[in-house]
Amino acid sequence: MAVNTASPPDIDLTDLNRFVDGFPYEVFARLRREAPVWWHPPTGHTPGGEGFWVVSRYRDVLAAAADTAAFSSDGTAVRDGGGTLLEDLPPGLAPGTLLNMTDPPRHAKFRRLFQGSVAPRALAAIAGDLADRAAEIVGAAVERGECDFLVDVAAELPLQAVAQLLGVPQEDRHRLMGWANATLDYADRDLGQMSEISERAAAEMYAYGSELLERKRADPGDDLLSVAATATIDGEPLTPMEQQMVFSLLIAAGSETTRNAVAGGMLALAERPGTWRELARDRALLGPAIEEILRWTSPTPYNRRTATAATEISGTAVRAGEKVTLWWASANRDPAVFTDPDSFDVRRSPNQHLAFGRGPHFCLGAGLARMEMRVVFEALLDRVGEFAVTGPVERVRSNKHTGIRHLPMRLEPRRART
Template sequence: MIEALTTPDLKDPDLYLDRAPHDVFDRLRTAQPVYWNPEKDGSGFWSLTRYADIVEVSRNPALFSSASENGGHRIFNENEVGLTGAGESAIGTPFISIDPPTHTQYRKFIMPAVAPGRLAGIEERIRERCLALVEKIPLGEPVNIVPLLSAPLPLLTLCELFDLPAEMWVKLYDWTNAFVGEDDPDFRQSPEAMATILGEFMAFCARLFEERRAAPGQDLATLLATMEVNGSPVTLREFTGNMILALVGANETTRNSLSHSIVAFAENPEQWDRIRAEPDLIKTAVREMVRHASPVMHMRRTAMADTEIGGQAIAKGDKVVMWYIAANRDESVFPDPHRFDVGRGNIQHLGFGTGQHVCVGSRLAEMQLRVAFGILAERVARFEVLSPPRRFRSNFINGLKNLDVVLIPG
């Protein structure tokens, strides 16, 4: 046991199955903030657990690459096992796995398209959808809040952005779980099942690609299908890769921040009392919700030259994994970091990343959290969690499969 505690394997998905291992990250941040993690099936990687180190790496894409040809943005090497971790596939490279300046071209197109200020009336439409979802939740009775609110809310928003039928959110939900759940048997039941899911999704993308190119609209799918990068139209493979990125990014962050925050409010009812007493507090409290939840636990880079991080020599070609879940509990940045405190203000957490690859939909995610908890604050006096939720078996997504809870009316 002592050896296991001394040299934790941060890649092992079982480490995250029962809990988010904040104690492990706390100890590493103090004793070994730039920690070498051997791999049974790879070359090993450096783990960064301090806020400042992660910001430094994130803001230097020329030295620390996330390009697919250099391994990509996950611990596993995308150029060896494919984007989904399911082996060789025809899925293209999403722009998260492309370095500047090409990455910058993608962002130039996409960021304005998902900026709330450019999406006329979207907050009111999110509110209408959220109201409809909340009104169907029986107050004072046990419910699983994930399929009733946490999952459908962001995916219904995505259906609007892609101009897809609202009822398609269920299919999008299944697909995204499969894409991020490479280590979870509930999501990757067999290679054959995954091949079927990929085939289904790729057929959907092929139809959507052709439809949007033939009859362009004002939606995000049209933008992804018709943009030109480096002077050339995007291909179907590139479109498919970016569709996966949009699905995962739009779903997992908002969904799991919402679920984790309900747990946090159940454990800290005085914080919920503050939200109900000071509704304007939600505007900045959503940042604390994402910090505390850290729904995306890591991103990876590859060193393109010999360098140094936090006094530790890093060799050219070494993998460098940035643990956002650790940096968001860095006591040098966030006093009393494990405390859930909606009064922290307009904090600069790393829940959406930072630097060149900061999440393009972060403001839209915050809007949905703000709307959802604003509506809940009008109806719910307390959250009571009935049993520990089942967690994703994943070193990437800090996800809850279910959340059995009672919403106490008041």
């Protein structure tokens, strides 16, 4: 087996300043060509001073994501810390406890608890309500004319939906968003660090979740938190930490990723007004357009795994315990799979993007995210004629989330046909 350590010396994927202007696709194009399975040496920004593998080609990312025996989402069986972030998280906090940081067979049992709540029949039951909410949200933004599209439109429907699904009072939904922003954004810190703001947000979210879960245990409803509070796996209830981690995960996954796909998609369309007019003329293109937006924005650009034993990726040796990062965003621009991958094409077909991951950890909420995106864009197509970005786009400083903080826009109402 070959060991691939060759690399351009100027690449540092742990320097978050590389990501403040958007995901560095040009860096990954270079890696796919020169070192598709690359050992990233530690730098002054790297958590724990430990290097890690960077997997950038579609075929390699797909293969590693499917092999949960060789590449663990927990990782603590072979090292002192693990999880799906680049920085190690301690055992019992998230690895082995948080749904997306567990391995089979517990992962499948854990996941099964919540599948019914996001199954097609359950989503069909809330589709009308989501469409009504989207129409109201977009209508209010169009009436104002000027808005922060990320805050006023892209974030609002996922936030209302996740509050409803979790059984959180709607009046508290913006508190959820504030906590998610503070814990997921690295505006005031680097990888592996906590700031005063992020620590306070994490503590407030934990206290709120604990109180809410206690109420759900005493008086359960039909929401996801009630499921977490009362469900059992192999006859045993979820631990208090597992229940708390469900709350934290669903706040982040249920609101943050979808809002960034919607905002990133709207930004791509603002740069291509002809495409917007094409969608307005032919609504049958909306489904393919949503898939292209997901590929284009890749809201979660990577997930980490831990090698459970000595293995290889495309002939490159990987040792037990080493960190392996799977870069979905890079795979989604791989020219071996996507024709003209750096073009935004709402007619792209096929479009087997990896924005929701692949394998056993395929995003549980993918159907909900697609539905939310569809009703928001349908409402926008119904009500918005012309639109434009009116100020600087402020992005999230993170290599884990391709996020937007603020997107100032002008929305002009669609003229009634005569």
